Amino acid sequence: MGKLSALAVITLMSLFMFLWYQEYIQSVCVSTMLCSGYTQADEIGILHTQDTNIHHLNNSGTIFQNKSIQHLDNTSKTVPDNVNTKEHVSENYIQTRIIPRSETNTSGGMLKRIRPEEDPNKIQDLFKATHRPSPVRNITVPKMTSIEIEPTAGDKHIIFIETRCLLDESQSRSDPGLSLHKRQACVIESAAKMNPDYKVYLLYSCPISGRLDDSSEYVKTIFTYPNVKLWKLNIARHFSETPLEKWDFRAAIKSSEWPNEHSSDVLRFLTLWKYGGTYLDLDVVILKSLDKLGTDYVGVESQDSIASCVLSFASSGIGHAVAERCVDELLTNFRGNIWTHNGPGLITRVLLKMCHSQIVPQLSTSRCKGFRILSDKEFFPIPYQNWELFFNSSASDETMEIIKDSFGVHVWNKLSKNSEIIVGSNQPYSLMAARACPRMYSVAGHDF
Numbered sequence: 001m002g003k004l005s006a007l008a009v010i011t012l013m014s015l016f017m018f019l020w021y022q023e024y025i026q027s028v029c030v031s032t033m034l035c036s037g038y039t040q041a042d043e044i045g046i047l048h049t050q051d052t053n054i055h056h057l058n059n060s061g062t063i064f065q066n067k068s069i070q071h072l073d074n075t076s077k078t079v080p081d082n083v084n085t086k087e088h089v090s091e092n093y094i095q096t097r098i099i100p101r102s103e104t105n106t107s108g109g110m111l112k113r114i115r116p117e118e119d120p121n122k123i124q125d126l127f128k129a130t131h132r133p134s135p136v137r138n139i140t141v142p143k144m145t146s147i148e149i150e151p152t153a154g155d156k157h158i159i160f161i162e163t164r165c166l167l168d169e170s171q172s173r174s175d176p177g178l179s180l181h182k183r184q185a186c187v188i189e190s191a192a193k194m195n196p197d198y199k200v201y202l203l204y205s206c207p208i209s210g211r212l213d214d215s216s217e218y219v220k221t222i223f224t225y226p227n228v229k230l231w232k233l234n235i236a237r238h239f240s241e242t243p244l245e246k247w248d249f250r251a252a253i254k255s256s257e258w259p260n261e262h263s264s265d266v267l268r269f270l271t272l273w274k275y276g277g278t279y280l281d282l283d284v285v286i287l288k289s290l291d292k293l294g295t296d297y298v299g300v301e302s303q304d305s306i307a308s309c310v311l312s313f314a315s316s317g318i319g320h321a322v323a324e325r326c327v328d329e330l331l332t333n334f335r336g337n338i339w340t341h342n343g344p345g346l347i348t349r350v351l352l353k354m355c356h357s358q359i360v361p362q363l364s365t366s367r368c369k370g371f372r373i374l375s376d377k378e379f380f381p382i383p384y385q386n387w388e389l390f391f392n393s394s395a396s397d398e399t400m401e402i403i404k405d406s407f408g409v410h411v412w413n414k415l416s417k418n419s420e421i422i423v424g425s426n427q428p429y430s431l432m433a434a435r436a437c438p439r440m441y442s443v444a445g446h447d448f
């Protein structure tokens, strides 16, 4: 592009931006350039654009046309260029942010931050009153002395287990405080946010160096949910007075070819035997309250397997009976040389036997005496073969449609962990996270 036409584009874009911002940021931005790159904003909702309609405005910004706006917790909507921007304000989506190029060094890089705001009526006030960012402020985290809280059997709770340091404390990362991946923090937040009436426990095996307050910002966001509880694992205590008390857990795990997976398998069944509740893997993003599901269920993850990453067993009745069988099965039939043997393999074997069935499709709630076998749509709407859909912006609408009625979505972290989630992009994972873990998302940075 010649210098002249570049200049013309820039001028036009500047004008466009100016008009856009004028509507939104009347009292704050005096010119487009003042607005571009500003970070002092409370942002609400996400603004999407089609990649092809993004225009780069020299090195300092990106400009948007054909905007589609995604409300937090709600639908998305495309906004034509000529729409009256005032209309948006009244509908509570507010502003775009133009981010400096350095933050968007991928070509389709977009922008936006979000700030969860519970009360839509406040949005305009907020917007007028302050342009401070800090999506989450003044996070207070529990004192070290109060973290060995264990669940009470019979309570409504969700349990996550992080076993990284179980056998080898040197596995703990050097960062101070609680150490989690951003995607794990997102999952914990999603469970806590969507289930405020459940306690959400993180059973955590690593030593905690320093104070929880020293954890990274995104980790601290999970403690802004009062129902999140940190539960430090104490192996001896955990196993005592259980059927596995005399079993040599350490030896079993040490000889396993998959010590992380297998220790997590053992702990999930044992923990549910002991406390009941719902166990979730740290890669199941929760999209809705699990209340409707009640207790006592598992999900089918494929034609021939029940999943072990979502398990709900009440602390008595049929749920506890299933848990009891699972723990027995561990005791008598643990194998360290087969990856799925002690997880999905185990729960599948136990249920086939208990429910007098030969194959997974025969399993049914009636055969299983009231213990429910959920279809794959509740937690596994995207089969593992299609995991890449979570990252594909081009197929976003279709993917979001597929998952829209699910309670949660298993994102197959083992396969997907190295694919990038761009904050603000149209990737299904990103859209899901914005909705399910808005606080983590708002501090996640460029990608996570």
Ligand SMILES: *[C@@H]1O[C@H](CO)[C@@H](O)[C@H](O)[C@H]1NC(C)=O
Binding pocket: 010, 014, 033, 057, 058, 059, 060
């Ligand atoms: C981008 O353009 C604006 C005016 O349109 C100018 O003020 C600014 O210096 C430019 N930035 C760069 C990095 O070229």
Ligand SMILES: *[C@@H]1O[C@H](CO)[C@@H](O)[C@H](O)[C@H]1NC(C)=O
Binding pocket: 053, 065, 066, 081
């Ligand atoms: C915006 O989208 C409409 C409909 O998809 C299209 O006709 C129009 O050309 C687009 N405008 C720009 C500036 O890309």
Ligand SMILES: *[C@@H]1O[C@H](CO)[C@@H](O)[C@H](O)[C@H]1NC(C)=O
Binding pocket: 073, 074, 075
């Ligand atoms: C979406 O928003 C509409 C009105 O704006 C509201 O009636 C509806 O309950 C919302 N849905 C969800 C899932 O929040």
Ligand SMILES: *[C@@H]1O[C@H](CO)[C@@H](O)[C@H](O)[C@H]1NC(C)=O
Binding pocket: 102, 103, 104, 105, 106, 446
């Ligand atoms: C640019 O992107 C690469 C790869 O995503 C990332 O490693 C790098 O830190 C980014 N640079 C800046 C300045 O954001």
Ligand SMILES: *[C@@H]1O[C@H](CO)[C@@H](O)[C@H](O)[C@H]1NC(C)=O
Binding pocket: 137, 138
């Ligand atoms: C939050 O922290 C800021 C600065 O650290 C302090 O001025 C403010 O009073 C705190 N607010 C609350 C509600 O604790």
Ligand SMILES: *[C@@H]1O[C@H](CO)[C@@H](O)[C@H](O)[C@H]1NC(C)=O
Binding pocket: 388, 392, 393, 394, 395
């Ligand atoms: C993303 O989805 C589009 C549209 O369905 C498809 O053409 C493309 O191959 C997909 N890309 C990847 C990497 O799967």
